Amino acid sequence: MDKGRLEAFTDGVIAIIITIMVLEIKLPQGGTLAALTSGLPVFFAYALSYVNVGIFWNNHHHMLQATEQVDGKVLWANLLLLFWISLMPFTIRWMDETHFAATPTASYGVDLVMSALSYLLLEKAIMACNGYDSKLARAVGNDRKATISLVVYAVAIPLAYYRPWIAIALYLLNAMVWFVPDQRIEKII
Amino acid sequence: MDKGRLEAFTDGVIAIIITIMVLEIKLPQGGTLAALTSGLPVFFAYALSYVNVGIFWNNHHHMLQATEQVDGKVLWANLLLLFWISLMPFTIRWMDETHFAATPTASYGVDLVMSALSYLLLEKAIMACNGYDSKLARAVGNDRKATISLVVYAVAIPLAYYRPWIAIALYLLNAMVWFVPDQRIEKII
Amino acid sequence: MDKGRLEAFTDGVIAIIITIMVLEIKLPQGGTLAALTSGLPVFFAYALSYVNVGIFWNNHHHMLQATEQVDGKVLWANLLLLFWISLMPFTIRWMDETHFAATPTASYGVDLVMSALSYLLLEKAIMACNGYDSKLARAVGNDRKATISLVVYAVAIPLAYYRPWIAIALYLLNAMVWFVPDQRIEKII
Amino acid sequence: MDKGRLEAFTDGVIAIIITIMVLEIKLPQGGTLAALTSGLPVFFAYALSYVNVGIFWNNHHHMLQATEQVDGKVLWANLLLLFWISLMPFTIRWMDETHFAATPTASYGVDLVMSALSYLLLEKAIMACNGYDSKLARAVGNDRKATISLVVYAVAIPLAYYRPWIAIALYLLNAMVWFVPDQRIEKII
Numbered sequence: 001m002d003k004g005r006l007e008a009f010t011d012g013v014i015a016i017i018i019t020i021m022v023l024e025i026k027l028p029q030g031g032t033l034a035a036l037t038s039g040l041p042v043f044f045a046y047a048l049s050y051v052n053v054g055i056f057w058n059n060h061h062h063m064l065q066a067t068e069q070v071d072g073k074v075l076w077a078n079l080l081l082l083f084w085i086s087l088m089p090f091t092i093r094w095m096d097e098t099h100f101a102a103t104p105t106a107s108y109g110v111d112l113v114m115s116a117l118s119y120l121l122l123e124k125a126i127m128a129c130n131g132y133d134s135k136l137a138r139a140v141g142n143d144r145k146a147t148i149s150l151v152v153y154a155v156a157i158p159l160a161y162y163r164p165w166i167a168i169a170l171y172l173l174n175a176m177v178w179f180v181p182d183q184r185i186e187k188i189i
Numbered sequence: 190m191d192k193g194r195l196e197a198f199t200d201g202v203i204a205i206i207i208t209i210m211v212l213e214i215k216l217p218q219g220g221t222l223a224a225l226t227s228g229l230p231v232f233f234a235y236a237l238s239y240v241n242v243g244i245f246w247n248n249h250h251h252m253l254q255a256t257e258q259v260d261g262k263v264l265w266a267n268l269l270l271l272f273w274i275s276l277m278p279f280t281i282r283w284m285d286e287t288h289f290a291a292t293p294t295a296s297y298g299v300d301l302v303m304s305a306l307s308y309l310l311l312e313k314a315i316m317a318c319n320g321y322d323s324k325l326a327r328a329v330g331n332d333r334k335a336t337i338s339l340v341v342y343a344v345a346i347p348l349a350y351y352r353p354w355i356a357i358a359l360y361l362l363n364a365m366v367w368f369v370p371d372q373r374i375e376k377i378i
Numbered sequence: 379m380d381k382g383r384l385e386a387f388t389d390g391v392i393a394i395i396i397t398i399m400v401l402e403i404k405l406p407q408g409g410t411l412a413a414l415t416s417g418l419p420v421f422f423a424y425a426l427s428y429v430n431v432g433i434f435w436n437n438h439h440h441m442l443q444a445t446e447q448v449d450g451k452v453l454w455a456n457l458l459l460l461f462w463i464s465l466m467p468f469t470i471r472w473m474d475e476t477h478f479a480a481t482p483t484a485s486y487g488v489d490l491v492m493s494a495l496s497y498l499l500l501e502k503a504i505m506a507c508n509g510y511d512s513k514l515a516r517a518v519g520n521d522r523k524a525t526i527s528l529v530v531y532a533v534a535i536p537l538a539y540y541r542p543w544i545a546i547a548l549y550l551l552n553a554m555v556w557f558v559p560d561q562r563i564e565k566i567i
Numbered sequence: 568m569d570k571g572r573l574e575a576f577t578d579g580v581i582a583i584i585i586t587i588m589v590l591e592i593k594l595p596q597g598g599t600l601a602a603l604t605s606g607l608p609v610f611f612a613y614a615l616s617y618v619n620v621g622i623f624w625n626n627h628h629h630m631l632q633a634t635e636q637v638d639g640k641v642l643w644a645n646l647l648l649l650f651w652i653s654l655m656p657f658t659i660r661w662m663d664e665t666h667f668a669a670t671p672t673a674s675y676g677v678d679l680v681m682s683a684l685s686y687l688l689l690e691k692a693i694m695a696c697n698g699y700d701s702k703l704a705r706a707v708g709n710d711r712k713a714t715i716s717l718v719v720y721a722v723a724i725p726l727a728y729y730r731p732w733i734a735i736a737l738y739l740l741n742a743m744v745w746f747v748p749d750q751r752i753e754k755i756i
Contacts, residue, residue, distance in 0.1 A: 006254075011244065015576055016579070018580060019583040019653055027657070027660060027664060028661065031661070031668030047537075057576065079247075082207075084208075086212070102220075103221055103225060194440075198435065201389050228514065233444050265432070283406065290410075291409070380632065383631075391582045461614070468592055468594070475594060481598050481600050491707065
C-alpha cells in the first residue's frame with residue numbers, strides 16, 4: 001500500500017499537538033514586563049516540548065523518505081507512536097502545575113520512553129514490510145543510537161524521585177542528541 | 190473525480206478528533222503516584238476510544254486504496270461517517286461523567302452503530318461509483334463481517350439498561366474483531 | 379502555480395471548523411434519557427451547521443476539480459471565504475445562547491451571505507486566472523443559482539427582526555438547494 | 568528530499584492557528600445589536616491577525632513553489648517559523664485583555680520580528696540547499712523588502728512604550744506592504 005496517506009495523517013496529528021501545546025500557555029497576569037518575565041520558565045518548558053515533538057516529526061519524515069510501502073501493522077505502530085506523542089502536552093502540563101514534582105517528572109520520562117519504543121517498533125514494522133535489504137534497513141542498521149537513548153531514559157526516570165532536575169537534565173541531553181535529523185538516511189537517499 | 194482530496198479531508202477531521210480526545214484527559218489532583226493511579230480508568234477509556242477511531246481510520250484507508258474514483262454521493266456519505274465519528278469524544282465524556290450510567294452507555298452504542306451504518310453506506314456509494322466488478326466490490330463482497338458487527342451492537346444497546354458493563358464488554362469484543370485491518374483488501378491489492 | 383496546496387490548506391481549515399463545532403456541544407445535565415432529549419434542539423442546530431459547512435466543502439471540491447492553476451488573488455479570495463466560514467460556529471453559538479434572538483439570527487444570515495459572496499469572488503478569481511473559456515467558466519456560466527441564493531438571504535435577514543423562525547426557514551431552504559453538489563461541473567469533467 | 572511533506576505539515580499548523588484564533592472571539596453579552604457593536608474592536612483585531620497569518624502562508628506558498636528540495640536544516644528553520652507564528656494568537660489575546668498596554672503591544676512586535684527573521688532564515692536555508700543559482704535565489708536576490716520590513720519593526724517596538732497606537736500603525740503599514748504575494752516569484756515561475 002501507498003505511504004502517502006500515512007504521512008498526511010501523521011502530519012495532521014502532530015500539527016495539532018504542536019499547535020495546541022503552544023496555545024495552552026497562560027496569559028501573564030497584567031500587562032507589565034515583570035508579568036511577562038515571571039512566565040518565562042513556563043515558556044521555556046513549552047519551547048522544549050515543541051522541540052521534542054519537532055524531533056519526532058523530523059525523524060519520522062526522514063524514516064518515511066526511505067520507505068517504499070506500508071501495511072496494516074505499520075499503520076497501527078504509527079498510531080501507537082502518535083498516541084504517546086499526543087500525551088506529551090498532558091505530562092508537561094502536569095509537571096508545570098506541580099512545580100516539577102517527582103511523579104509528574106518521572107511520568108514525562110515514561111512518556112518519552114514509550115514514544116521512543118513505539119518509534120523503534122514502527123521502524124521494525126517498516127523494515128519487515130520493505131525487506132531487510134531496503135534503504136531504511138541499510139541506513140539504520142541495528143540503531144545503536146536509539147538503544148543508548150532508551151538506556152539514558154531508563155536511568156533518568158528513577159532519578160526523578162531523588163532529584164527531579166537531574167532527570168530533566170538527562171531528558172535535555174537526549175533531546176540534543178536527536179536534534180540533528182538522521183544523517184544516515186540523508187546519506188543513503 | 191479524484192479521490193485524493195476526500196482522503197486528505199478525512200485525515201484532517203480524524204486527526205483532530207483523535208488528538209482532542211487525548212487532550213481532554215483531566216490532570217490528576219496533585220503530583221503523587223496515588224493521584225495518577227486514580228485517573229487510570231479514565232485513561233483506559235480514552236485509550237479505547239483512540240483504538241476505536243483508529244480502527245475506522247485504518248479501514249477507511251484500506252477501502253480508499255481499492256477505490257478509483259468518487260462522486261458527490263460518496264462525498265456526502267463520507268461526511269456522514271465523519272459526523273458520527275466526531276460525536277465519539279462527546280459520548281465517551283458523557284459516559285465518564287455519569288460513571289457509566291445506562292443512557293450514556295447506550296448512546297455510545299448508538300453512536301457506534303450509526304458510524305458502522307455510515308461506513309457501510311460509504312462502501313455502497315463507492316461501489317456504485319466504481320462499478321460492482323471493481324477491486325473493492327470483489328474484495329468486500331456482501332460484507333458479512335460488518336453485518337454481524339451491527340447485530341452485536343443491536344443486542345448490546347438494550348442490554349446497557351440491564352447491566353452497562355455487558356454492553357461495554359460487547360463494544361470491546363466488536364473492536365477486537367475489527368482491530369486487524371481488512372485482509373481481504375490487502376490480498377486483492 | 380499549482381492548486382494542490384490551496385486544496386490541502388482549505389481542507390485543513392474546514393476540517394478543524396467542522397470538528398470543533400461538533401465538539402462544542404455541551405454535555406446533557408445528568409445521565410437520563412430526559413436530559414438527552416432536552417439537548418436535542420441544540421444537537422439539530424449543530425447538525426445543520428455541519429451540513430452547511432459540508433456544502434461549502436463539497437462545492438469547493440467540485441470547483442477546484444475544474445481548476446487548472448491559481449495565483450495570488452485566488453489565494454486571498456480563498457482565505458476570505460475561509461474567514462467567513464470560520465465565523466459560523468461563532469454565530470451559531472450566539473443564536474443558541476440567546477434562544478434565537480433577532481440580531482443573532484440576522485448575524486447568522488449575514489455570515490452566510492458573506493460566505494456566499496466570497497465564494498462567488500473566488501469563482502471569479504479562478505476564472506480570471508484560468509481564462510473565460512476554461513472548464514469552470516463553461517460549467518458555471520453566470521451562476522444564476524448563486525445569485526438567487528443571495529436574493530433569498532437578502533430577504534431573510536431583515537425578516538429575522540420580524541419573526542426569527544421565518545429567517546431560519548429560509549436559511550434551511552437555501553441549504554437544501556445547495557445540498558446536491560454542482561452537477562454542471564460533474565457533467566463537464 | 569521531497570518538499571511535499573514540509574508543505575503539508577506547514578499547512579496543517581497554519582490552518583489550526585488561523586482557525587483557533589477566530590474561534591477564540593468571545594460571544595457578545597446578550598443578543599442585541601449594541602452588544603454586537605461593542606465587540607467590533609476585538610473583531611477587527613482578530614481579522615487583522617488573520618490577515619497577518621494569511622500573509623505568511625501566502626509568501627510561504629510562493630517560496631516553496633520556487634523550491635526544488637529540502638534538507639534537515641530547512642525542516643528546523645520551518646519549525647522555528649511556525650513556532651513564532653503560533654505565538655501570535657497568544658500575543659494578540661494579551662494585547663486585547665490589557666487594552667493595548669505598552670509591553671503586550673511591544674511583545675506583539677517582537678513576535679512579528681522573530682517571525683520575519685525566521686522567514687529570512689528559512690529562505691537562506693532553502694537557497695543553501697537548492698543552490699544560489701536556483702529559481703528562488705534569482706527571484707529573491709538579497710531580499711531588500713524583508714530588510715526594510717525588519718527596520719520598521721525595530722523602530723515600532725520601542726515606540727510602543729511611548730504611544731502604543733504608533734506601534735500598531737507601523738505593524739499595519741508593514742502588513743499592507745506584504746499583502747500582495749511575492750510578484751518576483753510569480754514572474755520567474
